[in-house]
Amino acid sequence: MLAKEREIYILSRLNTQPMISVKDLCREMNVSKSTVQRDLSKLEKQGKINREYGGAVQVNIKETISDLTEGPVLEKLNINVDKKAIIAEFASKEIKDGDLVFIDSGTTSLQLIPFLINRKIKIVTYSYIFLAKMGQLDTDIYMLGGKYNRKHEICYGTSTIEQLKDFRFDKAFITANGADCNLKEVYTSEIDVGNIKKAAMKRSKKSYLLIDDSKFNITGLSTFAYFNEFEKIFTNSLPDNSKKHKNIVITKK
Structure with a gap:
């Protein structure tokens, strides 16, 4: 495949999906990693694509989070902790004794733990890091199984979703990697993880989003x-010039 043909192929692939990895391009075009990287560098200089670690994204996407760019959960434990703690405190007030609660993965949901102590509730999660840090909780916890993802410290996959169908939650506390205040869309970095969130929300009477201001746009x-x-979206702040949606709760003391 000639260089021009490869460039056309890369652009056509990005027309069908927002991001593609170097690894996938190497396999699909049967060329070396260095060849793909040269092609991507050339296209980036021409303003036709944007480069991100391990791949490329459509040029019209300002900032995209995927499994190629999202860091390991353990590296994010100390980021925006104060903001996340206040968000969690406000959200925890929605929990009532007797509730069956779904707790999503992510560092924001970890901040719920101090507010769950001595609560008469049952918890379902797929987050190993939540499980590891909840030793102080004297409550029943159901850990969903599946394929283990070391980067995010979770279990995921079709078996995880099948297990979710056995539960009917009173409340689901959901986290996200990003959100668009104009489109009113909420994003995650991986499709498989997004499917778990969707399934949990579908099985819950009420769902709550916990998201700090660094995730917007x-x-x-x-x-x-x-x-x-x-039901409610808990955040510490909205971007400038963003319209406050009726279910958004600004978590300021």
Whole structure:
């Protein structure tokens, strides 16, 4: 395949999906990693694509989070902790004794733990890091199984979703990698993780989104929900010039 043919192929692939990895391009075009990287560098200089670690994205996408760019959960434990703690405190007030609660993965949901102590509830999660940090909780916890993802410290896959169908939640506390205040879309970095969030929300009477202001105006690989699907959206702040949706709760003391 000639260089021009490869460039056309790369652009056509990005017309059908927002992001593609170097690894996939190497396999699909049967060329070396260095060849693909040269092609991507050339296209980037021409303003036809944007480069991100391990791949390329459509030029019209300002910032996209995917499994190629999203960092490991353990590296994010100390980021925006104060904001996340206040968000979690406000959200925890929605929990009532007797509730069956779904807790999503992510560092924001970890901040719920101090507010769940001595609560008469049952919890379902697929987050190993949540499980590891909840030793102080004297409550029943159901850990969903599936394929283990070391990067995100979760179990995921079709078996995880099948297990979710055995539960009917009173409340689901959901996190996200990004959100668009104009489109009212909520994103995650991986399709498989987005499918778990969708399934949990479908099985819950009420769903709540916990998201800090650093996540706004960031697009993710997978759209898993819209603002109007949440009973409440808890955040510390909205971007400038953003219209406050009726279910958004600003968590300021």
